[in-house]
Amino acid sequence: MRTPAVAVTMLLALTATAQAREGASRDSRACLVEVLYSEELPIGPLFHHTVKEALLVTPPHAAPFETTVQKVIPWQVPPPRRGQRTRVSCDSVALQSSFRVF
Numbered sequence: 205m206r207t208p209a210v211a212v213t214m215l216l217a218l219t220a221t222a223q224a225r226e227g228a229s230r231d232s233r234a235c236l237v238e239v240l241y242s243e244e245l246p247i248g249p250l251f252h253h254t255v256k257e258a259l260l261v262t263p264p265h266a267a268p269f270e271t272t273v274q275k276v277i278p279w280q281v282p283p284p285r286r287g288q289r290t291r292v293s294c295d296s297v298a299l300q301s302s303f304r305v306f
Contacts, residue, residue, distance in 0.1 A: 234291040236262040240270065242284045252276050255283050263294050 241258040248254035254276050262268040277283070 233264065233294055235264070235294040237290050237292055238262075239284045239286055239288045241286060244283055245274070248276055251279050253279055253283065257284055 238260045239257055240260050243256050245254040245256055254274060256272065256274045258270060258272050260268055260270055
């Protein structure tokens with residue numbers, strides 16, 4: 205009875221270590237995104253807001269750059285505020301897609 209318990213414990217410990225390493229390497233490839241300015245536009249689908257945001261994107265090994273995105277968010281979601289930061293994948297697709305800054 206002890207052998208299966210020890211094996212399961214070791215397996216869980218190794219899995220947690222591997223996930224921690226993977227998360228650390230993922231964070232090293234993540235871009236820091238900060239909201240410089242945001243505004244709600246008077247257009248959009250019913251029960252949604254269209255938000256235009258000016259963002260400062262800081263890749264891990266490159267110079268920061270500014271970009272502007274427009275996205276549609278549900279009316280229940282608060283609009284992004286100046287100074288809010290988040291980390292997103294540095295893929296160009298991820299930067300252009302609708303990511304949320306909380």
